[in-house]
Amino acid sequence: MEIRQAGWLIFALFLVGCAPGRYELYQRLPEEDKELFARSKQFMTDSQQERFLYLKDSQERARMIEELHIPDRLLKFQPYVRDAIMAQRIVPGMSTEAVLLSWGRPKEIDRRDIDSVPSECWFYTRGDRTGKAVEKKVYFLKGMVTEVAP
Numbered sequence: 001m002e003i004r005q006a007g008w009l010i011f012a013l014f015l016v017g018c019a020p021g022r023y024e025l026y027q028r029l030p031e032e033d034k035e036l037f038a039r040s041k042q043f044m045t046d047s048q049q050e051r052f053l054y055l056k057d058s059q060e061r062a063r064m065i066e067e068l069h070i071p072d073r074l075l076k077f078q079p080y081v082r083d084a085i086m087a088q089r090i091v092p093g094m095s096t097e098a099v100l101l102s103w104g105r106p107k108e109i110d111r112r113d114i115d116s117v118p119s120e121c122w123f124y125t126r127g128d129r130t131g132k133a134v135e136k137k138v139y140f141l142k143g144m145v146t147e148v149a150p
Helices: 002-019 020-026 031-043 046-054 058-067 068-076 081-087 098-102
Strands: 108-114 117-125 133-142 144-149
Touching: 020 031, 020 046, 031 046, 031 058, 031 068, 031 098, 046 058, 068 108, 081 098, 098 144
Parallel strands: none
Antiparallel strands: 108 117, 117 133, 133 144
16 A cells, blocks of 8 residues: 555656746747736736746736736826836835735835834845845835835
8 A cells, every 4th residue: 555655646746847837837928928927927926927827828818917907906006106016116105015016025024113103124135237136125114115225
């Protein structure tokens, strides 16, 4: 019985090893779908991004993006915040929700109270113009961005 279970385990590991990676799936997309993914990925969770990459055709991918209701989600923000989100920038006055839409989840959050006022620092690793990884800190006071520091 143990040999049969070991065989299934080896087979399952083989299948996982053969599954195409995210990069490979992305490379298989038509150019228009790559552009759609690049414009929309910041509004998707990791599992939604993966689902997008596994969809069988451009029509299904476009439908999935429509179902995210991105324009509706952006309407609640001031125009300068909407522009920053679309450009994947962080600007003072953005809410935590806007930052999540712009840069996604931080790798770490430091929460504190300063004189009973909620304060947070979110830590990100972002690429600079040369592609080099740079640590960024986004500071919040009462849920609003006050500063972005390198």
